[in-house]
Amino acid sequence: MSRAIAGWLARSRLSGFGLILLLLCGWQLSALYLVDSPTWPPVTRVIEAWVEHLLDGSLLQHILATLWRQMLGYGLAVVLGAALGLAMGYYRALFNLLEPLVEILRPIPGPAYLPVLVLFVGIGNEMKVVLVLLASLFPVLLNTYSGVRAIDRVQYDTARTLGLTTAQTFRELVLPAASPQILTGMRISLAISLILAILGEMIVSTDGLGYFTLLAQRTFKVPEMYAGIFTLAAFGYLLNRLFLLCEARLIRWHLESSGRV
């Protein structure tokens, strides 16, 4: 009997969702019977607030505000990071020139750029977009150039014997060979970009999920505050799922050949 249960736990992923449900039940019961505090409302009350703000469209407006800031900064970071990373990985001289600088800038935590940015680009949308951009840049950049640098000599020699020009070599070899690593960098950056977008909105903003959540806390709308966090969880989860879907399509060869599918 216990072996049957152990087998089921090993095979089925339902247990993970079961745990989430269990925790929510625990929250609900504790809020109803154990803790009587406005800071710990029952889950049902949070969901009520959540649905209310979803239906009146206000939450959607905040979601869109966060989404475009995040995506603009993230998109720019991906384009810049991948382009620079490809060039740095391919051209040794450029790598030697830029790599020490990258290594010095990289450990700076994203939020540390904030005070500087406020001085230079103010407190508007530009600040949030640039903040997201700066923090998302490095994972893409680093993964891209290490991906390119890991390309085997035999592969470059193959390109040469096939008479490919530099541009053709980039298209046929460098970009596809580095794509698994580029995508790894992009996935790391995606998570970071949401963090920084929210942070920027919490510092100063008039819309966005960060603003919504913090404002709810400051005005003691505790269920709304939790609803904001729920939204962020769902938002981040969906973005990641969407990303994994795209990734599986783009580099099916890599996932299959390395036995990950």
Next chain:
Amino acid sequence: MSAWLEVQGLGKRFGESGRPVLENVSFSVDRGEFLALIGPSGCGKSTLLHIVAGLSRSTTGTVRLNGVPVESPRREMMFVFQQYSKSIFPWKTVLDNVLLGIRYQPDAGSRVAMERRARDQLELVGLAEFADYRPYQLSGGMQQRVAIARALVRRPDILLMDEPFSALDAMMRADLQDLLRRLWRELGLTVVFVTHDLDEALYLAQRVLVLSAGPGRIARTVPVPLPEARGQVETRSDPVYLDLRSELFRAMTGSTREVHPA
């Protein structure tokens, strides 16, 4: 026509003061010839082939093809690498890998013509049904066949092969040896084949060059007067083959003894 591909006084050292890897290597290859280069590991035979291909520069000496010095890869010569799993691009299907051989050639004709030509090569190496497979779905032997098809699609005169079958198991190696012999005869190719396996060299080639190690030099040139119709069983039990095998074995071990005096 003789002395078509000509290697003259080739020397190679890595770095200014590095030990020479190759020293004063000279030989020539006739059009249509099947030449094998054998030697102990580390004798620089792979380096030599890379220089002949124009993939690597020599320190001294020249390689000439039809009288023209070879300084970068030439269209008439195609290289087949030992590491087929890297040389064949895993993100492309088998057909697209072969197509890559010609898709940027301005004179290769329309897309349809190119594809027909690529499929013909796959047919030639026995992979017609595997055009839409990905390389990692194929065995090592089949992957190396894809590499050969990709080389052939460019209609080269010369195949330069760097231990192409050494990573394969015995049965697959025998299959590919026979395939290569057939292609060589049917297509009138010239083959320069590097291997450390003297049986392979004898079975395949018309002439075997034995390289000694430290630095690599040509120690012996052994013609292989075996009938051109060869078979894995008959040829390998032919008395001529067995005599040559002993001779080559002595030449090989002799050259290693020079490097590592007991």
